[in-house]
Amino acid sequence: MSYNIYHNLIIEVSPEQVFVAVSQPRYLDNWWTLKSSGKPELHAEYNLNFSDTYDWYCKVSKIETNKSIHYKMLKSDDDWNPTTFGFDLESTQNGTMVKFSHINWPELNNHYKYSSFCWAMLLSGLKQYLEKGIIVPFNERN
Template sequence: MSYSIFHNLEINASTKEVFDAVSQPEHLNNWWTLKSSGIPKLNQEYNLNFTDSYNWYCNVSEVKTNEYILFKMTKSDRDWSPTTFGFDLQETETGTSVRFSHSNWRIQNDHFKIASFCWAILLNGLKKYLEKGIIIPFEERN
């Protein structure tokens, strides 16, 4: 059995702007990572660096530009190791519907529950970044 985190939100921005924000390192660094690298192409590796202790890696496991992207963790802490997270985007009259998922968690431990809460906060930061240009300093993204 595995467990998943799901969050849905509306962002008043185009699917291209949202896709770029969740797949381009220069945008990821403005709402999630301290520094990152990677390109949104199938099987490409991303480095997601948060601190020296949290210097993680993942691969793009599915992607269709401006529609969806999924990342499978390859090097991370034990709880995140088998997981896959991603963004499914759909154009709406007012912008983009974002369906976020983070699946294949082995147990619903405290880390799973904290990650769910943190994703909600971070996704709200993504929304503020795209809609208002607000960049929350990395040290305050917790």
């Protein structure tokens, strides 16, 4: 059995703007990572760096420009290694419906619960970044 995290939110910008923010490393660094690298292409590898201890890797497992991007973890915490996280985007009257998922967690443990909370906070930061241009300094992000 595996466990999944889902969060949906509306961001009042275009799907193209959201897609860039969740797929381009220089913009990922504005709301999530300390520094990252990679290209939004199928099977491309990304480096997600949060610190010397948390220097993770994933690959693009699904992509449709301006509509969807999913990342399969390759090297991370043991709990994260079997997981895939992604963003599915739908245009709405008020902007973009972001359907976030982080699936295939091996255990319903404290790390899973904490990660779900952190994703909610980070997605709120993504919303603030895209709608208002607010960039929370990395050391202040949860």
